[in-house]
Amino acid sequence: MRFQALTQADQILRAYYLSTVSSPIAETLAVMLLVATLACAVARPRGWPEAVFAVPAAVLLLLLGVLPLSQAGAELTSLAPTIGFLAAVLVLADMCDRYGLFEAAGTWMATGSRGRPIALLALVFVVASIVTAVLGLDATVLLLTPIVLTTVARLRLRAKPHAYACTHLANSASLLLPVSNLTNLLAFRASGLSFARFGVIMALPWLAAIIVEWVVLRRSFATDLVGRSEVKVTTPLRIPVFASVVVALTLVGFFVASLLHVNPAFAALGGAVILAVPALVRRRAQVRDIGFALDVPFLAFVLALGLVVKGVSLHGLGPLVVHLVPNGTSLGSLLLAAVVAAVLANLINNLPAVLLLLPAAAVAGPGVVLAVLIGVNAGPNLTYVGSLATLLWRRVLRQRGEELPTSEFLRLGVVTVPPVLLASTVALWVSLRLVG
Amino acid sequence: MIQPVRVVVWLVEGTWQGCLDEAAQILPPDAQVALLHVTPSDVSEITEAATAGLLGRASRAHRPTGHFEDVADDEASEILRTAATRLGRESTELVHRRGRVEREVVGAVAEGVDLLVVARDGDRSRLGPHSLGHATRFVVDHAPCPVLLVWPDEAPGIESIPPPPAHHTPHRPHREGP
Numbered sequence: 054m055r056f057q058a059l060t061q062a063d064q065i066l067r068a069y070y071l072s073t074v075s076s077p078i079a080e081t082l083a084v085m086l087l088v089a090t091l092a093c094a095v096a097r098p099r100g101w102p103e104a105v106f107a108v109p110a111a112v113l114l115l116l117l118g119v120l121p122l123s124q125a126g127a128e129l130t131s132l133a134p135t136i137g138f139l140a141a142v143l144v145l146a147d148m149c150d151r152y153g154l155f156e157a158a159g160t161w162m163a164t165g166s167r168g169r170p171i172a173l174l175a176l177v178f179v180v181a182s183i184v185t186a187v188l189g190l191d192a193t194v195l196l197l198t199p200i201v202l203t204t205v206a207r208l209r210l211r212a213k214p215h216a217y218a219c220t221h222l223a224n225s226a227s228l229l230l231p232v233s234n235l236t237n238l239l240a241f242r243a244s245g246l247s248f249a250r251f252g253v254i255m256a257l258p259w260l261a262a263i264i265v266e267w268v269v270l271r272r273s274f275a276t277d278l279v280g281r282s283e284v285k286v287t288t289p290l291r292i293p294v295f296a297s298v299v300v301a302l303t304l305v306g307f308f309v310a311s312l313l314h315v316n317p318a319f320a321a322l323g324g325a326v327i328l329a330v331p332a333l334v335r336r337r338a339q340v341r342d343i344g345f346a347l348d349v350p351f352l353a354f355v356l357a358l359g360l361v362v363k364g365v366s367l368h369g370l371g372p373l374v375v376h377l378v379p380n381g382t383s384l385g386s387l388l389l390a391a392v393v394a395a396v397l398a399n400l401i402n403n404l405p406a407v408l409l410l411l412p413a414a415a416v417a418g419p420g421v422v423l424a425v426l427i428g429v430n431a432g433p434n435l436t437y438v439g440s441l442a443t444l445l446w447r448r449v450l451r452q453r454g455e456e457l458p459t460s461e462f463l464r465l466g467v468v469t470v471p472p473v474l475l476a477s478t479v480a481l482w483v484s485l486r487l488v489g
Numbered sequence: 490m491i492q493p494v495r496v497v498v499w500l501v502e503g504t505w506q507g508c509l510d511e512a513a514q515i516l517p518p519d520a521q522v523a524l525l526h527v528t529p530s531d532v533s534e535i536t537e538a539a540t541a542g543l544l545g546r547a548s549r550a551h552r553p554t555g556h557f558e559d560v561a562d563d564e565a566s567e568i569l570r571t572a573a574t575r576l577g578r579e580s581t582e583l584v585h586r587r588g589r590v591e592r593e594v595v596g597a598v599a600e601g602v603d604l605l606v607v608a609r610d611g612d613r614s615r616l617g618p619h620s621l622g623h624a625t626r627f628v629v630d631h632a633p634c635p636v637l638l639v640w641p642d643e644a645p646g647i648e649s650i651p652p653p654p655a656h657h658t659p660h661r662p663h664r665e666g667p
Contacts, residue, residue: 094544103545170503194539195549202532202557206564211502212532212557220539276610276622280503280641345549354545404544437542461623462535 079119080368086110087365090358091402095438102350107357111364120364128363129356134318135238136352141321142232145303146192147346148328151338152296158184159200160290163208168282170210174271177201177215181222182263186229187304193223208282214274217465221266225431225473229259230307232321235355236407236429243415244422248311253488254423257480262431265473273465299327355404362408370409378413378421384482387424390414391478394428395435395470402439403429420485424478431473435466494520497584497598498606499628500572501526507641508608509572515606515637523582524572526565527593533558562587591627602634608641615649 093106114120149155158180166173181201185193198219205212227234230252231241241251271278306320332338366374377393379386397406407429414425433439498512509524516522536557540546562585569583586593598605607628609620621629629636 091544094547095541097547100547103547107545191543191546191549194536194543195546198536198539199556202536203560206557206561209502209564209568212561213529213535216532216535220535223539224542275612276619276625277503279610279613280506283506348546348549351545351549358545402542402544433542437538438544439542461531462538 076368079117080365082117083114083119083361083364083368084370086114087361087401087405090361091405091439094354102354104350104353104357107354107361111357111360114361114364120360120367124363124367125360128359131242132356132359134316135242136355138232138238138316138318138321139235139355140347140352141318141325142189143191143348143351144325144329144343144346145300145321146188146196147342148325148332148338149188149192149296149300150196151332151342152293152328153291154293154296154300155184155196155200157290157292158197159204160286160288161292162201163204163286163288164290166208166282168208168210168284170214170278170280170282171271173205173208173210174214174218174274174278175267177218178222178263178267181219182226182259185223185226186233186259187300189232190223190227190234193219193226198223208284208286210280210282211277214270214277217274217462218266218270220437221270221434221465221469222263224434225262225266225469225477226259227430228255228262228427228477230255231317232307234430236403237426239407239411240414240422240426243411244419245415246419247314248317249308250311250488251423252308254419254481254484255426257484258423258427258477261476261480262427262473265476266469269465269469269472273468295331296328299324358405359408362405366409366412371412374409375413375416378410378417378425380417380421382418382420382482382485384479386417387420387482388475388478390417390421390424391428391474394425395432395474396428398429398432399436399439403433406439420481423481427474427477427481431470431477434473435463435470437462493517494603495523495601496520496604496606497523497525497602498572499525499527499594499608500568501608501610501624502568504608504610504641505568505572506575508606508639509575511608511639511641512606512637513576513578515639518578521580521582522576522578523584523597524569524576525584525586525594525597526569527590528558528561528565528585528587529590530588531590532561558587591624591631594624594628595631595633598632598634604635604637605632606637606639608639613640613642613645615645616647617650 087110090107090110094103097103111120111125115122115125162173162176162180165176181193181197184197198216201215201219202212205215227237231237231248237251241248244251246254303320303324306323307317310317310320329338329343333340333343365371379389394406394410397410400406407425410425410429411422414422494517496512496516498509500508505526512522565585569585573581573583584597586597594605605628607625610622610625611620629638
C-alpha cells in the first residue's frame with residue numbers, strides 16, 4: 054500500500070516536472086546560483102565556510118520566486134531527518150577518534166603488516182573499507198587517512214599506494230550502508246528501502262568495488278610496494294574496548310531498528326550519545342568539541358544546496374534529468390544510470406549530482422536509485438571534486454603558490470572508475486535478482 | 490691534480506639499504522659521496538584533492554596531511570643519518586629535499602655530478618618486466634649525468650625471465666639475425 058502511494062506520488066511529480074513550462078529566466082537564474090554556490094564552496098573566498106555562500110543563494114531563489122515557498126518547505130521537511138542522521142554519524146565518528154579507535158587501527162596495521170608493504174596495503178584496504186562503510190567517508194578522509202600516512206612514514210615505506218587506497222576507498226567502499234556516504238543517506242530516503250535491505254543488496258556491489266580497487270592499485274603501484282620495513286613498532290596496541298563495543302552495537306542497532314520499523318537514525322544518535330556523555334564527564338571532550346564535530350555549517354550547506362538544486366530541478370534540469378535516467382531494471386538500464394550519474398558527479402560534484410538525479414531515479418525504482426548511487430560514489434575517483442570544481446581548485450592552488458597536482462590521479466581514475474562502475478553495477482544486478 | 494669523483498646516491502624507502510651497499514662496493518674510496526632523499530609532496534596533494542572533494546566540510550578539514558609531512562621529514566633525516574653510518578665514509582654529504590621527487594632528483598644532479606646511483610624498484614624475485622617506478626623512470630630518462638642502476642638485492646637468475654611470447658604477438662622484443 055505504502056509503496057503504491059509512493060509510486061503514485063512520484064508519477065505526479067514526474068508529470069509535474071514534464072508539464073512545467075520552464076521560464077528561461079528562472080532557469081538561468083537557478084543554474085547560475087547553483088554554479089556560483091559550487092564555485093564558492095570550492096574556492097572559498099576569504100576562507101569562509103561554504104554555507105556562507107550557499108544559504109544566501111537559497112534565500113535569493115526564494116525571494117526571487119524561482120523556488121516557491123511550498124516547494125522549499127517540502128524539501129526542507131524531507132531533508133531534515135537525513136540531516137539529523139548525518140549529524141549523529143559525524144559525532145559518532147569524531148568520538149571514535151577521541152577514544153583512540155583510529156590510532157589503535159594504525160598500530161594494528163603497523164604490527165600486523167610485519168613491515169611488508171603489500172601486507173600493509175591489504176590491512177589498509179580492510180580498515181578503510183570497514184571505516185568507510187560503518188562511519189562514513191568523512192571519517193576515512195579526515196580521520197583515518199592522516200593516521201595511515203603517518204603509520205607508513207614511521208615504517209619508512211613509500212606512502213603513495215596507501216594514500217591512494219584511502220582516498221579511493223573512501224569513495225568506492227562507501228556503497229554498503231546508508232550511513233557510509235551522505236549521498237547514500239539521501240538515496241536511502243528516496244529509495245524507500247529499509248536499512249537492512251539496502252545493506253543486503255549493496256553487499257555484493259561493495260565487495261566488487263573493493264576487489265577491483267585492490268587489483269588495480271596493487272598492479273599500478275607494484276614498483277612502489279617494495280622492500281621490508283626494519284623499523285620495530287614500539288607503540289603498544291591499546292584497543293579502546295568501550296568505543297569498539299558501542300560502534301558494534303550501533304551497527305547492530307541499525308539493522309534491528311530497521312526490522313522494527315524504527316528510524317535507524319536513532320541507533321546512530323544512541324551510539325553518539327553513549328560515547329559522548331562519558332567523554333564529556335571524563336573531559337576527553339568539551340561541549341564545543343561536540344559542536345565542532347556536529348559541523349553545523351556543513352549541515353546548513355547541505356540544506357541550502359538541497360534548496361538550490363530543487364530550484365534548478367523545478368525549472369530546467371528536472372525534466373531533462375527524467376529523460377536521462379533510464380526506467381527499468383535490466384542490466385543495460387542499471388549500467389546507463391550508473392554512467393549518467395558518474396558523468397554528472399564528475400561535472401558538478403557528487404552531492405549536487407545525486408540531489409538532481411534522485412527524484413527521477415526514485416520514480417524508476419530502488420534498483421535505479423542504487424545504480425545512480427554506484428555512479429555518484431565511485432565516479433568521483435576520476436576527478437574527486439568534479440571537473441568544474443577541479444578547474445577552480447587548480448586556480449586556488451596556483452594562487453596559494455602550491456604545486457598543481459600531477460595527472461597521476463587522473464590516470465589512476467581512468468583505470469579504476471570504469472571497471473568499478475561495471476563490476477559494481479553487474480553485482481547490483483545479480484543482487485537484485487537474488488534478493489530484490 | 491685529479492679531482493675526486495663526485496657521486497650522488499639517491500635513497501628511497503624500501504630500497505635504500507641495498508642501493509647504498511652496492512654503491513659502497515663499487516665507488517672508489519676517495520669518491521665524494523652525497524646521500525640524497527626526497528620527501529614526496531604529491532602524497533599531500535592526493536589527500537588534499539580528496540578533502541576538497543568533500544564539498545561543504547571545509548571547517549573540519551584543516552590540511553589533514555600536515556602531520557604526515559612532519560613525520561616524513563623526521564624519518565627522512567633518520568634514513569640519511571643511518572645511511573651515512575652504514576656507509577662509514579668520512580665527509581659524506583646529506584641532502585634532504587622535499588617536492589616532486591623526480592624533479593628534485595634531477596635538480597640535485599644538474600651540475601658538477603659525475604655519477605648518480607639509483608636502485609631499481611619493483612619485484613625482487615625476477616628480472617623485469619617493469620623495474621622502474623614513475624619517478625625512477627623519469628630520473629633515468631632526464632638525468633644530465635651518467636646513471637648507475639643497481640639491484641637493491643642479489644639479482645635473481647636469468648631463468649626468471651619468462652620465455653619469449655609466441656611469434657604472432659605484435660610485441661616481439663627481439664629478432665635474431667638480420
